[in-house]
Amino acid sequence: MSKPVVAVVGRPNVGKSTLFNKIVGRRVSIVEDTPGVTRDRIYAESEWNGIPFILIDTGGIEPDSDDIILSQMRAQAEVAIETADVIVFIVDGKAGLTASDREVGDMLMKTGRDVILTVNKIDSHKLPDDYYDFYELGLGEPIAISAANMLNLGDLLDRIVEQFPTGSENDEEDEDIKIAIIGKPNVGKSSLVNALIGENRVIVSHIAGTTRDSIDSPFEHNEQKYTLIDTAGIRKKKKVSEDIERYSVIRAISSIERSDVCILMIDASEGVTEQDKKIGGMAHEAGKGIIIAVNKWDLITKDSHTMSKFEREIRAELSFMPYAPIIFISVQKGQRLLNVLDLAKKVADQRSMRVPTGQLNALIADATLMKQPPSDKGKKLKIYYVTQVGVKPPLFSFKVNKRELMHFSYSRYLENKLREAYDFSGTSVKFVFREKGDNEVGN
Numbered sequence: 106m107s108k109p110v111v112a113v114v115g116r117p118n119v120g121k122s123t124l125f126n127k128i129v130g131r132r133v134s135i136v137e138d139t140p141g142v143t144r145d146r147i148y149a150e151s152e153w154n155g156i157p158f159i160l161i162d163t164g165g166i167e168p169d170s171d172d173i174i175l176s177q178m179r180a181q182a183e184v185a186i187e188t189a190d191v192i193v194f195i196v197d198g199k200a201g202l203t204a205s206d207r208e209v210g211d212m213l214m215k216t217g218r219d220v221i222l223t224v225n226k227i228d229s230h231k232l233p234d235d236y237y238d239f240y241e242l243g244l245g246e247p248i249a250i251s252a253a254n255m256l257n258l259g260d261l262l263d264r265i266v267e268q269f270p271t272g273s274e275n276d277e278e279d280e281d282i283k284i285a286i287i288g289k290p291n292v293g294k295s296s297l298v299n300a301l302i303g304e305n306r307v308i309v310s311h312i313a314g315t316t317r318d319s320i321d322s323p324f325e326h327n328e329q330k331y332t333l334i335d336t337a338g339i340r341k342k343k344k345v346s347e348d349i350e351r352y353s354v355i356r357a358i359s360s361i362e363r364s365d366v367c368i369l370m371i372d373a374s375e376g377v378t379e380q381d382k383k384i385g386g387m388a389h390e391a392g393k394g395i396i397i398a399v400n401k402w403d404l405i406t407k408d409s410h411t412m413s414k415f416e417r418e419i420r421a422e423l424s425f426m427p428y429a430p431i432i433f434i435s436v437q438k439g440q441r442l443l444n445v446l447d448l449a450k451k452v453a454d455q456r457s458m459r460v461p462t463g464q465l466n467a468l469i470a471d472a473t474l475m476k477q478p479p480s481d482k483g484k485k486l487k488i489y490y491v492t493q494v495g496v497k498p499p500l501f502s503f504k505v506n507k508r509e510l511m512h513f514s515y516s517r518y519l520e521n522k523l524r525e526a527y528d529f530s531g532t533s534v535k536f537v538f539r540e541k542g543d544n545e546v547g548n
Contacts, residue, residue, distance in 0.1 A: 108150070108362050109269040112161045112189035114213075116205045119197045120225040124252035125149075125162035128262065153262040156269065159358070161189065191219050191268045193261070198224040198249065202238040210242035219268040222247040223261060228254055281323070282453045285334040285364035287388060289380045292370040293400040296436045298322055298333045301446065326446050334360045361387055365456065365497070366394035366449045366531070373401045373415070373433070377422035385423055392498040394452040394531045395429040398445060403435035428524070430531055452531030457496050460527055465491050465501070472522040479512045486510035500535045508538045 113121045129149045151160050194213055196206050213220045224239055227249040239247045248264060250257040286294040302324045322333045361367055367388040371381055388395050397419060405411065416431050423429070430448055434441045460468075469491050478486035490504040501523075505511060520534055 109158045109190040110161065111158055111191045111193060111265055112163060113193045113195060114163050114209070115195035116203070116209060119195045119200075120252045121195050122162055124193075124195065124223075124225065124250075124258075125160060127252055127255055127258060128160055153266050156266045158266070158269070159362070187216075189218060190270055191221065191265055192216070193221050193223050193265065194244065195223050195225050196239060196247075198227040198233060198236065201233075201235045202241065206239075207242065210244055214243060220244050221261070221264050221268065224249045225252050227251055228256065281330045281332055282366065282449060283332045283334060283364045284449050285360045285367045285388075285393075286370065287361060287367050287384055288370035289372075289378070289384065292372045293436045294370055297368070297370065297398075297400070297434075297442070297445075300436050300439065300442050301326075301333060326443075329446075329450055331446065331449070334364055358387060361391050361393060364393055365453050366396060368396045368398050368445065368449070369429075370398050370400050371419070373399045373405050376415075377419055382423065385426060385429075389426045389533060392533055392535065394449075394456045394498075395426055396445065396448055396452060396531060397423065397429050397431045399431065399433045400436055402433040403438045403440065426533070428530060428533060448531070455529050456498055456532040458499065458527065458529070459496060460493050460499075460523075462492050465493060468522065468526050469503075469519065472519055476515075476518060479510055479515050481510055484510065486515070494537075495535075498533045498535055499529060500537065503536060503538045505538050505540060508540055511538050 113125055115121055129151050149160055151158060192213060194209065196202070210222075222239060222242060222244040224236060224247045227233070227236070228251045232249060236247075236249065248257065248261055250261055252258070286297055288294055302322050324331055324333070369381065369385050369388065371377060385395065385397075399415065399419070405415075412433060415433075419431055420427060430452070432441060432444060432448060434445065436442065469488060473488060478488065480486065484507060487506040488503055489506070492502055494500050494502045503511075516536055520536065523529070523534060
């Protein structure tokens with residue numbers, strides 16, 4: 106299951122950013138006692154009682170304002186509301202119920218989403234006389250909190266996670282391969298979706314930023330079920346003028362979260378850009394399968410060395426994911442498009458592969474004989490036991506005598522040996538190293 110999305114909304118200066126920072130546990134949003142400080146949506150991953158979720162902080166909603174900035178903030182908050190599974194509606198307990206609160210409340214009721222009415226700035230257990238006015242919003246029983254003093258935040262988080270959607274989807278058993286098509290705008294994502302499913306399911310235009318929503322297209326190929334997720338293009342912040350479009354990054358992140366394989370599309374005429382690196386980094390950090398698809402290859406003047414030269418440049422620029430296969434395509438000309446699906450199926454299979462424990466330990470034992478483990482001040486690293494503890498991506502737990510002796514270079518050496526023996530193409534491989542009695546720590 107993908108991580109649920111929680112949006113914190115409300116009119117300006119009610120304490121949304123303060124609440125966001127307290128829940129996330131670090132100062133992410135700028136907190137200032139001035140309306141309109143949070144203009145961009147800020148997002149972060151958090152968890153409560155072991156349940157992970159994505160939290161979004163939004164600009165304040167001023168329903169009737171003609172101010173350009175406030176109207177943009179209202180627009181991006183509306184997009185957050187559309188995206189969220191749970192909405193936390195913050196009102197100011199000191200200011201009391203306002204006309205703006207009523208209008209925002211009416212807007213939220215029409216969404217049909219789960220809304221948790223949260224009365225902030227209640228700094229003691231004694232409720233003010235006008236507290237019960239908030240019942241008039243028709244959003245159920247409000248919960249009183251003080252974000253600044255962290256009063257009743259646990260109760261609020263309990264309410265939030267209770268509202269998360271539940272389902273029977275099991276990643277281990279799901280035969281449907283979910284593929285997120287990611288990349289900056291105008292690289293051909295929607296055209297690739299349409300070409301693969303054989304119909305114009307997604308609106309295609311040459312205007313960057315046409316796709317703002319993530320659109321799912323289920324289909325079947327060679328008896329394998331797929332779902333293509335066409336994500337909104339992720340643009341550089343300085344090139345974005347509309348708040349609502351800027352929010353497409355959150356939608357893309359959400360799509361990456363629920364995918365099995367991400368196809369990172371790169372424009373052959375531009376090469377790898379900084380934005381390509383950031384988008385690829387999102388998929389890499391999420392542990393997803395990754396395929397690098399270089400589109401518009403038909404527009405490139407080629408000789409016998411062009412493809413290998415381009416591949417070397419990609420590897421240099423995207424050095425953090427050397428495992429990702431590269432395929433050169435032309436959506437316009439229909440070149441190698443079905444190969445993309447075959448490659449996605451292979452990557453999904455590798456991402457789910459399990460290595461038998463006996464074979465795994467024999468492999469690591471041979472690797473340590475070929476290259477001795479590192480040592481420091483006469484103390485030598487010893488690897489007692491290795492087991493695979495997870496898939497999607499493959500996760501391996503090493504029992505060692507002293508975790509600090511595991512140098513990054515030796516960890517990479519062991520990963521390379523593992524990849525030589527087992528085809529983990531397209532997926533990252535995660536290692537954790539444990540000492541007796543220690544919690545697991547990744548490397």
